[in-house]
Amino acid sequence: MASPAGHISLSDGKVSRLIIRLAIPSIVGLSLNALQQFVNAIFVGTLGAQAIAAVSITLPIILLLTSVGQGIGVGTASFVSRNLGAGNSLEASRGASSALALAAPIGVALTVALSLSLRDVLALLGASPTMMPAALDYASMLVFGYTLMLLNMVNGFIVRAEGNTRYSMWTMITSFALNALLDPILMFSLDLGIRGAALATLLSQIAATSLYALYFGKQCGIVRVRPSYITLKGGRVKQIAAIGAPATVTGILSAIASLLLNRAAAPFGDHSVAAVGIAVRLLTIGALPIMGLCIGSQSVLGFSWGAQDFARVQKAAKFMLSVAVAFSATFSAVVVIFARPIVRLLSDSEGVAEIAVSTCIMFHLFFGLFGVQYVVITMLQSFGRARLSAVVSFARQGYLFVPAILLLPDIWGFDGVLISQAAAELVAGLLAVFVILRQFGDLKGRLPSRPTSGEG
Incomplete structure (x- = not known):
């Protein structure tokens, strides 16, 4: 399969080198996304504790909206990479086109639904009367631009799945630079306050979406996005939904x-x-580089799985695991050791800082296991193993965390809040270790059926 300029062939090169070439742009891009949140937090922090609390209270809305794009994107990326590995670029293009066609009306529907009930939603999330005005200002602007953000996310997954992680990186760099430039202008020069922070984020998302539209409009990649390729064929949509759900x-x-x-x-x-x-x-901030590594590497796993080159799959997964665990363990140690100076960068409030130091330490005690969790989830998604992927995915913030956060604060007060997060992280990490060992055992059992590729 010929690769357009700017693309990296998913069948070429030493596995570890190929992953590095694909993953570094994704890591840089998503790390810039994390840095963008960090910069936003610094600017918002100058507006006081209520502004920080208002942004924090809107986080569930942002996570909910992002999850839809993540699901469609992950399902589409798995579909695209596996079909490219099997040599079926037409089917990959049909899946990508259909996914984008589904994303747009979903985005509009969610925007309308949230806009009509935003105050009630924020009240349900716990927004106090003192923080409600700021929370409304911030959330309303982000919800308004959600459809473009959703399309932007799905476009990024498609581009990375076909091997052009560099274009995705430069798109994210452009978005970050614009956001960082607009934050102080809109928040302080134009005196828009917290609404200015949200508007800066919206404008940067519009710029990123425009760049992806240019990419597909000029047919710069292997995958073609065309109206004639849009079909709602049951098997195709079912595959994307099963992995994305x-x-x-x-x-x-x-x-x-x-x-x-x-x-x-x-x-x-x-x-x-x-x-x-x-x-x-x-x-x-700590999770996004690991996600960048896995998102950038997922195309290698999916392509190799589609080509039934299980030796290559095993080598790729082991390399991903070593890098992810090394980073997550290092990040955990840095936050635990330097919690106080880090917190001081994010808040000028003495009262907030004192509580935040112990909170950051407890939340990051077992973050070293997060690398294992995300690698095994990525492996299972790339292999098309939806059910087992769900078991691992739902552990950390689902069936392990929810009972803990509902029970422990009533027993130990605010310490119970901190213990809930730490305990869920630990048990979910141990579950991921068990699953990934089983996956490596399964891959080893498949090796005799296929000669090794001879790659290092």
């Missing part, structure tokens, strides 16, 4: 987990809500 549900569980965290912290005051928001933001 666990990712969407995981995102919904993240939103529910964030809601429960905020509601559990709310009785202890706005400072506690802000502290939890800071800790969750740091978790996101």
Whole structure:
């Protein structure tokens, strides 16, 4: 299969080198996304504790909306990469075109539904009367631009699945630079406050979506997005939905987990809500590079699985695991050791800082296991194993976390909030270790049926 300029052939090169070439642009792009959140947090932090709490209280909405794009994107990327590995680029193009056609009306429907009930939703999330105006200003602007953000996410997954992670990286760099430039202008020069932060994010998303439209419009990739390729053929949509649904549900569980965290912290005051928001933001910053590694590498796993080159699948998965665990363990140690100076960057409030230090430490104690969790989820998605993917995906913020956050705060107060997150992370990580060992055993059993590729 010929690769257009800017693409990396998924069948060429040493596995570890190929993964690095594909993953680095994704890591850079998603790390910039994390840095963008960090920069936004610094600017918002200058507006006071209520502004930080208002942004934190809207996090479940953002996670809910993002989860839909994540689900459609993951399902489409798995479909595209496996069909490219099998040599069927036409079917990959049909799947990509159909996914984008489904994403647009879904985005519009969610935008309308949330816009009509935003105040009630924020009240349900625990927004106090003092933070409600700021929360409405921030959330309403983000919800308004959601359809474009959804299309942007799905486009990014398609581009990375066909091997052009560099274009995705430069799109994210453009988005970050624009957001960083507009934040101080809109928030302070134009005196828009927290609404300015949301507007800066919206405008940067519009720019990214425009770049993806240009990419597909000029047919720069292997995958073609055309109206004539849009079909709702049951088997195709079912494959995308089966792999994407666990990712969407995981995102919904993240939103529910964030809601429960905020509601559990709310009785202890706005400072506690802000502290939890800071800790969750740091978790996101640590998670995004690992997600970037896995998203960039997923095309290799899916392509190799589609080509039934199981030796190559095994080599790719082992390399991903070593890198992901090394990073997540290092990030965990850095946050635990340097929690106080990190928190000081995100809040000028003494009351928030004191609570946030202990919160960040507890939330990151077992973050070293997150690398295992995300690698095994990515493997299962690439293999098309939807049910087992769901079991691992739902653990960390679903059936392990929810009972803990509902029970432990009543027993140990705010310490129960902190223990809930740490305990869920630990048990979910151990589950992922068990599953990935089983997956490696299964891959080893498949090797005799297929000669090794001879790659390193």
